[in-house]
Amino acid sequence: MIYDTLVIGRGPAGISCAVYTVRANLSTVVIGKFESSLLKAEKIENYYGFENPISGKELLMAGENQARRLGAEIIEDEVVAIEKEAHFKVTCVKGTYEARTVLLSTGSPVIKAPVKRLEEFEGKGVSYCTTCDGFFYRSKKVGVLGYTDYAVHEALELLPFTKDVTLYTNGMPLNLSDNSKEGLSQLKLNDKKVKSLQGGEVIEGLLFEDGSTELLNGLFVAYGSASSTSFALKMGIETDGKSIVTNNKMETNIPGLYAAGDCTGVFKQVSVGVGQGAIASRQIIELVRKMRKEEN
Numbered sequence: 001m002i003y004d005t006l007v008i009g010r011g012p013a014g015i016s017c018a019v020y021t022v023r024a025n026l027s028t029v030v031i032g033k034f035e036s037s038l039l040k041a042e043k044i045e046n047y048y049g050f051e052n053p054i055s056g057k058e059l060l061m062a063g064e065n066q067a068r069r070l071g072a073e074i075i076e077d078e079v080v081a082i083e084k085e086a087h088f089k090v091t092c093v094k095g096t097y098e099a100r101t102v103l104l105s106t107g108s109p110v111i112k113a114p115v116k117r118l119e120e121f122e123g124k125g126v127s128y129c130t131t132c133d134g135f136f137y138r139s140k141k142v143g144v145l146g147y148t149d150y151a152v153h154e155a156l157e158l159l160p161f162t163k164d165v166t167l168y169t170n171g172m173p174l175n176l177s178d179n180s181k182e183g184l185s186q187l188k189l190n191d192k193k194v195k196s197l198q199g200g201e202v203i204e205g206l207l208f209e210d211g212s213t214e215l216l217n218g219l220f221v222a223y224g225s226a227s228s229t230s231f232a233l234k235m236g237i238e239t240d241g242k243s244i245v246t247n248n249k250m251e252t253n254i255p256g257l258y259a260a261g262d263c264t265g266v267f268k269q270v271s272v273g274v275g276q277g278a279i280a281s282r283q284i285i286e287l288v289r290k291m292r293k294e295e296n
C-alpha cells in the first residue's frame with residue numbers, strides 16, 4: 001500500500017497534521033515512538049482551550065485518541081531511514097512503508113554523543129551518514145558509535161563496503177529489537193566507555209577509559225535514535241546546522257517532504273507545533289489531490 005501521507009513523530013506537530021489529512025480523506029499513517037518531549041511536561045497551562053492545567057501525557061494521549069478516532073493509523077516504531085524514489089520509502093525497525101508525502105515532526109534533535117574530540121574530526125573520519133560516506137571506507141576498519149536499533153542499521157549498511165565493522169556502545173546497554181539482535185552477529189562489538197578520539201589530520205583510533213586503544217579508519221555516529229538532522233544529512237535536506245529549514249508553507253527543499261514542530265527550530269511550544277502541523281497538512285492535501293488528478 002502507498003499511503004497518501006506518512007508522518008514521522010507522534011507529538012503535537014505530527015498528530016495535528018494527521019488530524020487534518022485524515023479528515024481530508026488522505027490515507028494517513030503516523031509512525032513514532034512514545035517519546036515526545038511533552039511527556040516531560042508535568043503541567044501545561046498555556047495551551048488554548050484548557051481552563052485547568054493538563055499534564056503533558058494527558059494532552060498527548062488525547063491528541064492520539066482524537067487522530068485514531070478520525071481514522072489515522074498510529075504505529076509504534078522507530079524510523080531509521082528515508083529514501084525518495086518514485087515515492088518515499090520509509091524504513092523502520094519493524095517494517096517498511098511507502099508514501100506520496102512525508103512530514104518530519106521528530107521533535108528536538110538528539111544530543112550529540114558525549115565523546116571528546118568528536119567534533120574536531122567531523123569530516124576527517126567522523127561521519128553521520130553511511131549512505132554518503134560508506135564508499136570511502138571500502139575494505140577499511142570502521143566503527144559505529146551507538147547502542148540502539150539505529151546504530152545497528154547503520155553498521156549493517158556499511159557491510160557491503162567492508163566486513164570490518166565494530167559497534168562501539170560507549171558503555172551504554174544495548175537497546176535492540178529482535179531483528180537488530182540478529183544483525184549483530186555480523187558485527188564486532190566493543191562495549192567499553194570511550195574516553196576520546198585519537199588522531200592528527202584525520203581520525204586514527206579510539207582511546208578507552210580503561211587506557212586501551214583501538215585503531216580505526218572511520219567512525220560513524222548513530223547515537224540514540226535517528227533524528228531529523230540524521231535524515232537531513234542522508235537526503236540532502238537543507239538545515240541551518242541544527243534544525244530543518246522550511247519555507248512558510250513548511251516545505252523543505254525536497255518536494256513532497258515537509259517539517260513541523262520542534263525539529264524546525266522554532267519557539268518550542270505545543271501551540272507552535274500544532275500550528276505548523278496544520279499549515280503542513282494544507283500543502284500536503286493540495287499536493288496529494290494534484291497527484292491523484294495526474295494519476296487518473
Ligand SMILES: Cc1cc2nc3c(=O)[nH]c(=O)nc-3n(C[C@H](O)[C@H](O)[C@H](O)COP(=O)(O)OP(=O)(O)OC[C@H]3O[C@@H](n4cnc5c(N)ncnc54)[C@H](O)[C@@H]3O)c2cc1C
Pocket residue numbers: 008009010011012013014031032033034035036037038039040041042043044045046047077078079080105106107108225226227228260261262263267268269270271273
Ligand atoms: C519539561 C518540558 C516542559 C514543557 N512545557 C511546555 C508547556 O508548558 N507548554 C508548551 O506549549 N510546551 C511545553 N514544552 C514543549 C513541548 O513539549 C514541545 O514544544 C512539543 O512537544 C513539540 O512537539 P513536536 O511534535 O515537535 O515534538 P515532540 O512532542 O517531541 O514529538 C516528537 C515525536 O517524534 C518521535 N520520533 C523522534 N525520532 C523518531 C524516529 N527516528 N522514528 C520515529 N519517531 C521518532 C518521538 O518519539 C515523538 O513521538 C515543554 C517541554 C519540556 C521538555
